[in-house]
Amino acid sequence: MPEEIFYYIYAVLYSNVYRTKYAEFLRTDFPRIPFTKNHKLFKGIGECGKKLVDLHLLKSKEIDPPIAKFEGKGENKVEKVTFKEGEVLINKEQYFEGISEEVWKYQIGGYQVCDKWLKDRKGQGLSLDDIKHYCKVVTAIKHTIEIQKEIDNLYPEIEKKLSNSRILRTNNDLDPTYLCFAQKRISPNSKIEFDLTDTAKSNIVSFLKERFSNLIPRHNLSSDNQ
Numbered sequence: 001m002p003e004e005i006f007y008y009i010y011a012v013l014y015s016n017v018y019r020t021k022y023a024e025f026l027r028t029d030f031p032r033i034p035f036t037k038n039h040k041l042f043k044g045i046g047e048c049g050k051k052l053v054d055l056h057l058l059k060s061k062e063i064d065p066p067i068a069k070f071e072g073k074g075e076n077k078v079e080k081v082t083f084k085e086g087e088v089l090i091n092k093e094q095y096f097e098g099i100s101e102e103v104w105k106y107q108i109g110g111y112q113v114c115d116k117w118l119k120d121r122k123g124q125g126l127s128l129d130d131i132k133h134y135c136k137v138v139t140a141i142k143h144t145i146e147i148q149k150e151i152d153n154l155y156p157e158i159e160k161k162l163s164n165s166r167i168l169r170t171n172n173d174l175d176p177t178y179l180c181f182a183q184k185r186i187s188p189n190s191k192i193e194f195d196l197t198d199t200a201k202s203n204i205v206s207f208l209k210e211r212f213s214n215l216i217p218r219h220n221l222s223s224d225n226q
Contacts, residue, residue: 004046008049011045011052012034036157041158045151048154052144055076062139064136066138067142068139069097070131071096076090078122078123079123086099090126102145104147106144114138138172
């Protein structure tokens with residue numbers, strides 16, 4: 001199924017091993033995706049990709065209940081954003097708790113997401129929906145980090161037999177920025193959005209179905225499936 005290819009690509013692009021190894025190339029050209037013939041490995045990485053997609057669309061069951069909570073009494077006004085020992089203070093009396101330093105420092109598109117979103121609302125009061133949304137995003141980031149570690153454990157297996165693998169290069173028909181979340185959509189007076197929408201996902205899946213459906217490895221075609 002085209003969706004399987006989509007999830008596989010999404011997972012590979014979230015591998016820190018892949019990003020680090022091909023950092024220079026990714027700065028100057030579209031990504032090349034190594035395709036394994038190992039069906040089990042393909043499925044395993046694809047499952048990680050699907051989990052990421054659900055998280056980034058904020059549709060995953062993993063974000064409910066959220067790991068973060070909003071504490072303190074006041075007007076919910078963002079005055080000064082400070083991180084200290086698992087708490088993100090927005091003023092002298094109110095704060096979000098349950099946020100690890102790793103989640104707090106997590107960056108997308110060069111921005112520290114948890115910090116940037118709040119600072120864009122400096123001087124404003126957070127609504128109940130804003131608070132709930134922020135807690136969900138924090139939770140999504142936590143699980144994203146965990147899944148990225150799973151992918152990094154699997155990814156080296158892809159390149160062990162890279163000479164026998166297929167390489168897919170995306171082109172102008174498929175903008176690779178759709179495959180990375182929140183690259184450009186952290187802006188004042190708007191919720192954090194992941195740069196993966198249902199429409200973008202649908203368009204990518206259609207593209208893959210048209211051009212690359214023959215790349216899905218099958219058990220009877222997997223020469224390195226053992």
